[in-house]
Amino acid sequence: MKVLVHHDDAERWQKALASRLPEAEILTSAAPTDKRRQADYLAVWKPPESLLREPEALKGIINLGAGVDALLNNPGLPADVPIVKLRDAGMAEPIGDYVRYGLLHFQRDFDRYRRQQRRREWREHAMTDKDDWPVGVLGLGAIGARVATMIAADGFPTHGWSRSPKHIDGVTCHHGDNGLATLLGRVKSLVLLLPDTPATRHIINDETLSRLPEGASLINPGRGSLINEAALLDALGDGETEGRLRGAILDAFPEEPLPEASPLWSHPRIRVTPHMAGPTPLGEALDQVASALRTLEAGESLDTVDPTAGY
Incomplete structure (x- = not known):
């Protein structure tokens, strides 16, 4: 051989x-x-x-x-x-930790405190309990299922979505187009762990982003092709005030390394990492x-x- x-x-x-x-x-x-x-x-x-x-x-x-x-x-x-x-x-554990960081970043208002620090503003925000912070995981393959289980174990109400029906203990599973619409309407943070296929490319677009509750956040340690960048930037607004989408943490991009001219680098409501979530x-x-x-x-x-x- x-x-x-x-x-x-x-x-x-x-x-x-x-x-x-x-x-x-x-x-x-x-x-x-x-x-x-x-x-x-x-x-x-x-x-x-x-x-x-x-x-x-x-x-x-x-x-x-x-x-x-x-x-x-x-x-x-x-x-x-x-x-x-x-x-x-073994990739699921570090990806799960990446997602946990992202969830705490928004649930504990670290994004807001970061902006306040730049303005030298001292103001505490009332904490939202984990059980009032539902999380959606798109993609329930080997890694997605493990990450969803880790999130649920941390105390976040966890919803998962896949094309076909799945059952995961502690996770509310949805499937199909109707299931996706239901999940999007319920979650404060959305995690992307889908593969790159013709059916998933730009699954995050104007229509799906509009279904998320006001002030929701996005975490993508999956594939860069899942997101329509123009729709994401539109949902985030100009950065000075919160748009429909509160913020995004992105680890994967259609072109890598991320080009220097990309507006994602400088947007104040986006955190960029260099495809390091799951070594x-x-x-x-x-x-x-x-x-x-x-x-x-x-x-x-x-x-x-x-x-x-x-x-």
Whole structure:
């Protein structure tokens, strides 16, 4: 079994994967062309088009992350090759902590105190109890379900939404178009953890933002394509006074790094972070990758990505 690794930290992944798969030959994309052509499997993160076209008898692709949009949108992606993505692999916990920070940022009025500090204004705001701060989580996959459970355990009334029905203890689950409308009308903070698919692109738009209660907030540690930027900026207003939307914490963007000219950088009601909410813990990820490769090599069934669905 020959596995070709492409990643910003490819040598580290190569060494760690070799220790888990001593029976395999683990290469990186820096290997000679003839070696790359012989690869049975690719273990990759945002590979170039040329790399996807090189293997002559590819058996499978492991996506070294939970988001597969960059891979599925790559014109070099071969047809009819099974794709396996990381499913949580330890990312849910740090993403959950990121969301918890975001919720406290708004629920405890840290956004307002920050603006008051700039004005040297000393004024306390009455605290809203957690049980009066309903939270909505869009996307109830492996990560979204775990994050929703963490939020509920913290005492926030938690609503979750997915395309098809789900059941999660402690979470009020909604589904379908009617369920989305119901959830949006009830929550003070909205968390985005959906995949990037044709059905989810710009799911946050003028219409959906208008359904949120006045003064709601948005937290996006998911995919940048979920938000219509113009609609978000319109809902936030000019920043001097609160618009319909109170504020947003954004970790993912359609173009990364976020261009210097983007108005998101300077908007006083937006906090920008550089796609750091859910770093991939190497150990757990490698265990998943090694297990998936052995399963594929054995010809056994495996939960693979559906390219038409986008996840």
